[in-house]
Amino acid sequence: MTADLHAEVILSRCVREVAEFVDAEGWGNPPQMFALVPTADLVAAEPSLIDQLDEGNELTPIAQESFPEDVTGGSMALDEFLATTTWPDAVQGCVLVQEIVVLPPDAESTLDDALAPLLADHDAADAAARAAAEAHPERREARLFAAVLRAGTSLALLQVRPEDDADEFGDLDLRTYPNLAPNVIDALHHTFESDPLD
Incomplete structure (x- = not known):
């Protein structure tokens, strides 16, 4: 397996794990960010977590604190907030989840x-x-999952909310489309630059 393909597999697993987590929370939630941290580092720092982590996954998603009220309340755009965000070296990637409206x-x-x-x-x-x-x-409600790795790999997936409430907790149907959310992906990549405002 090439290094690029390996990175894509790792990122896909992380997005799937995040998708399962947020899907269990139901719909109607504000945007949420997850840091992707090496699983081995987490186990080394917190050995008590070993039973809760999948050591087969090289990276583990860690839910971050909620976005500030001015972002979720609408006075500051999400892209403006991301422009001021940076990650410590230990974070190898991130996943942003936000509910959106999709149209035909x-x-x-x-x-x-x-x-x-x-x-x-x-x-x-x-x-x-x-x-x-x-x-x-x-209109249809959907969740956008936008994910990047520090090394450059990116992935954007869409989960359209089922029209039938009975299907809401069925199998996850994650889709991708050409050129899905390029501005969001670009903004997330900038969070791994030393100074995102440069």
């Missing part, structure tokens, strides 16, 4: 109509786009 491809004209008069005002255009997405009759 033909919904673009609805968004264009809502945004056209507001393009000069970024905040107003963003608010209008969100309102139009929320009001769209074919």
Whole structure:
């Protein structure tokens, strides 16, 4: 197995573990960040955790503290917050989970109509786009999992919320699409730079 493929497998396992954790919490939660830390380092630092960790996984996701109220409350954009975030050397990657709204491809004209008069005002255009997405009759709720490793590997997956409540705790259906969440992935990569504002 090549080094690149090995990194992809490690990152996929971490995202799957995070997805299972957040899925058990149900829907309607704020964004959450997970640090990916070498499992061997965790066991060395806290031997009592050995029974709770899968030593077969090289990295273990560690849930971080909730985002500040100004991020979850909306006065600061998530990308602005990430621009001020850095990780210590021990953290080898991270996973960001956020609930989003997905629309069918033909919904673009609805968004264009809502945004056209507001393009000069970024905040107003963003608010209008969100309102139009929320009001769209074919909107679906989803979770976006965006993950990166310090070495450069990245992965973005989408979990669409089942329409039938009975399916909410069924098997996880994680999907990827071409060019899914490139700006989020880029923002996460910047959190591993020595100075994310450079």
